[in-house]
Amino acid sequence: MLCSPSQHLPPHHSFSSTSSHDHPRSDHLLPLLHSFNSPFELKQLHAHLVKSSFPLSLLPLSRVASVCALSTAAFSYAQLIFQRVEGPSEIVLWNSCLKHFAQSDSPYDAVALFYRLREFDVFPDSFTLSFVLKACLRLSDIENGRIVHGYVEKLGFCWNLFLLNSIVHLYASCGEMGDARFVFDKMPQRDVVTWNIMTTQLIKRGDVGEAYDMFVEMPERNVRSWTLMIAGFVQCGKPKEAVALFLEMEKAGVDPNEATVVVVLAACADLGDLFLGRRIHENWNRIAFGSNVRVSNTLIDMYVKCGCLEDARGVFDKMEDRTVVSWSAMIAGLAMHGKAEEALELFSTMIQVGMKPNGVTFIGLLHACSHMGLVDQGRKFFASMTRDYGIVPRIEHYGCMVDLLSRASLLREAHEFIMNMPINPNGVVWGALLGGCKVHKNIALAEEAIRHLAVLDPLNDGYYVVLSNIYAEAERWEDAARVRKLMRDRGVKKTPGWSSITVEGTVHEFVAGDESHPQAMEIFQMWGKLLEKMKKRGYVPNTSVVLLDMEEVEKEKFLYRHSEKLALVFGLLNMEPGTPIRIMKNLRVCEDCHAAFKLISAIVHREIVVRDRNRFHCFEDGSCSCRDYW
Structure with a gap:
C-alpha cells in the first residue's frame, strides 16, 4: 500500500x-x-x-x-x-x-x-x-x-x-x-586568512593605502598576502611600489608563486624594468621550466613593453601550448614596434592552426595597419570581425579605425565614420581625430573635436595641448594663448614630460630642462659634442616644435634640454659601448628628438629604443622602425 x-x-x-x-x-x-x-x-x-x-x-x-x-x-x-x-x-x-x-x-x-x-x-x-x-x-x-x-x-x-x-x-x-x-x-583570534580577506576587499575598493597599512600590521604573512598587496599596487598604477614590495618579499625569504610572478612582471612591463623582468624570467625557468602559459603570456607582454621584441618572440616560439592571449599579445607587440607585415603574417598563421581570434586580436591588427598606413587592409579587418568571427566591434575598435583614417589624412572620412557609429563616441575616438588634425594641420575639424572633448573628458590636458600646438604651428598665437587660459580657468594642468632609463637595475628619471642631476654638466658637455657631429650630417634644429613665442636661440636651447635627449646622453655616458639604450617617455616623442635620435644612432653605432605614449621607436643606423610614420 x-x-x-x-x-x-x-x-x-x-x-x-x-x-x-x-x-x-x-x-x-x-x-x-x-x-x-x-x-x-x-x-x-x-x-x-x-x-x-x-x-x-x-x-x-x-x-x-x-x-x-x-x-x-x-x-x-x-x-x-x-x-x-x-x-x-x-x-x-x-x-x-x-x-x-x-x-x-x-x-x-x-x-x-x-x-x-x-x-x-x-x-x-x-x-x-x-x-x-x-x-x-x-x-x-x-x-x-x-x-x-x-x-x-x-x-x-x-x-x-x-x-x-x-x-x-x-x-x-x-x-x-x-x-x-x-x-x-x-575577534578573539585571527589568522593570516582573516588579514588577507580584509586586504583583498580594501584593494578591490581602491583603498590601497589603507590596505597597505593593514598589510604592515599583519603579524604573519604568506605568499598570498604579499601577492595581494603587490597586485593592488599594480592595479592602482603604482608599479614602483609593487616592485619595491616584491624585492622586500624576496628579502623576507618568501618564494613567489605563479600569481606573484604574473603581477610583478606586469609591474616590470609598466616601468620598462627589463633588468628585474629578465631575472624573474631566469628564476622561473629554473623553478617551472617555463611551461606555464599564464606566465609565458605575461613575459611576452613584459618583453614587448620593455622594447625587447626578439625576446618576446623567443618566449612565444618556445611555448608548447598557446592561447588566444598568446597570439594576441605577440601580434600587438609586433604592431607596437612597427612590424606590421610580421603582425599580419602571424595572424595568418594563427588562423591556419585553427586558433579563433577575439576582439583583442583585432585591436592589435588595426593598430598594425594604423601605424603603417595600411588603410585598405584595416578596412578589411574591421569588416571581417563581425562577418567572419561574429565579434561585435567595441569602442576600442572604432577608435582604431578613426586613428587609421586620421593618420592617413582621410580626416573627412574619419569624421563621417564617427558620425555614423552605432555607439556614442568617447574621448579616445575624438582624440584620435584631433591627433590626425594636428599631423595634417586641419584647424576646423580640430576645433570640432575639442568641443566634444571638452564635454567628454574635460580634465584631460593632452587634448588642450594638442589644440594649442595646432594654433601655434599656424602662428595663431592669440588662439594658442586662449586655449592655455581656458586650461587655467578650468583647473587643467599640463602633464610635465619626463623620460626614464634603467642602468644596472636603477631607474633614472629626467624632466625637460633638468639641471639637478649629479651628472648634469657631463651630460651637457657630451650633448655639445654630439651636436657638432649631428650638424655636420645635416641636422637643423626643428624649433617649430617649441610652441612658445620666444627668440630662436632660446627655442634651440629649450629644444636641446628635452627629457629624452638628457636620458639618451646619460645612457651613453654610463652604459657599456654597444649596449642597446632603452628609454621610456610619458608623452609623444617630438619631431626634433625623432630626427636627432636617428642621426645619433648612426654616429654612436648603438640601437636606441624609445617607448613613448603611442608606440615604440627603434632607431638603428640612421633610421627608425616607424619609417617616420607615427
Whole structure:
C-alpha cells in the first residue's frame, strides 16, 4: 500500500534496522534505492519496502534529506524516517543538503532550508552556519547574513575562526566595510586568512593605502598576502611600489608563486624594468621550466613593453601550448614596434592552426595597419570581425579605425565614420581625430573635436595641448594663448614630460630642462659634442616644435634640454659601448628628438629604443622602425 503524505509511518517494530547484507533478495532494489527524485517516488519506494518486509535502513538517508528538504510536508516525513533508522544524526544529514545547495546554481535553497530547520526546531551546528554563510556570500545576501551572524553570537560560536572569517568576508564583499572591521577588531583570534580577506576587499575598493597599512600590521604573512598587496599596487598604477614590495618579499625569504610572478612582471612591463623582468624570467625557468602559459603570456607582454621584441618572440616560439592571449599579445607587440607585415603574417598563421581570434586580436591588427598606413587592409579587418568571427566591434575598435583614417589624412572620412557609429563616441575616438588634425594641420575639424572633448573628458590636458600646438604651428598665437587660459580657468594642468632609463637595475628619471642631476654638466658637455657631429650630417634644429613665442636661440636651447635627449646622453655616458639604450617617455616623442635620435644612432653605432605614449621607436643606423610614420 502506498503511503499518503498525511499518513504516519507504520509502527516502529515494522522497520528493523537489519543490514541489507542480511537480505539477499534486496539486490533488485539497488537501482531504485538511488534513483528516486521526488517525495512521491520516495513514498512509493517506502511502501514497497514495507510490503516486501525489507528494512528501512536500506534507504540512502542523505538522498532522502535532499529530496525532502524543500517541502514542508516532505520535511516532516523525512524526520520520521531519520528517527527510526540508526545512522548519522539528523543535523549531519541536513548539513549535507545545505552544503550541496550552497555550492549549486541555486544557493538560495540553502537559505530556505536553514529557515525550515529552525521552523522544525532542528538545532544547527557550526557546519550548518558555515554552509548558509557561503550561500549568503554567493548571493551577496547581507540581510540573511546578518541573521546567521546573530545565530553565531547567540549559540556561542564566536570561538570558531572559520565562521568569523566567513562573516568578515561576507560583510566586506557586500561593501559593509565598517561592519567587517567591527567584527575583525572583536575577534578573539585571527589568522593570516582573516588579514588577507580584509586586504583583498580594501584593494578591490581602491583603498590601497589603507590596505597597505593593514598589510604592515599583519603579524604573519604568506605568499598570498604579499601577492595581494603587490597586485593592488599594480592595479592602482603604482608599479614602483609593487616592485619595491616584491624585492622586500624576496628579502623576507618568501618564494613567489605563479600569481606573484604574473603581477610583478606586469609591474616590470609598466616601468620598462627589463633588468628585474629578465631575472624573474631566469628564476622561473629554473623553478617551472617555463611551461606555464599564464606566465609565458605575461613575459611576452613584459618583453614587448620593455622594447625587447626578439625576446618576446623567443618566449612565444618556445611555448608548447598557446592561447588566444598568446597570439594576441605577440601580434600587438609586433604592431607596437612597427612590424606590421610580421603582425599580419602571424595572424595568418594563427588562423591556419585553427586558433579563433577575439576582439583583442583585432585591436592589435588595426593598430598594425594604423601605424603603417595600411588603410585598405584595416578596412578589411574591421569588416571581417563581425562577418567572419561574429565579434561585435567595441569602442576600442572604432577608435582604431578613426586613428587609421586620421593618420592617413582621410580626416573627412574619419569624421563621417564617427558620425555614423552605432555607439556614442568617447574621448579616445575624438582624440584620435584631433591627433590626425594636428599631423595634417586641419584647424576646423580640430576645433570640432575639442568641443566634444571638452564635454567628454574635460580634465584631460593632452587634448588642450594638442589644440594649442595646432594654433601655434599656424602662428595663431592669440588662439594658442586662449586655449592655455581656458586650461587655467578650468583647473587643467599640463602633464610635465619626463623620460626614464634603467642602468644596472636603477631607474633614472629626467624632466625637460633638468639641471639637478649629479651628472648634469657631463651630460651637457657630451650633448655639445654630439651636436657638432649631428650638424655636420645635416641636422637643423626643428624649433617649430617649441610652441612658445620666444627668440630662436632660446627655442634651440629649450629644444636641446628635452627629457629624452638628457636620458639618451646619460645612457651613453654610463652604459657599456654597444649596449642597446632603452628609454621610456610619458608623452609623444617630438619631431626634433625623432630626427636627432636617428642621426645619433648612426654616429654612436648603438640601437636606441624609445617607448613613448603611442608606440615604440627603434632607431638603428640612421633610421627608425616607424619609417617616420607615427
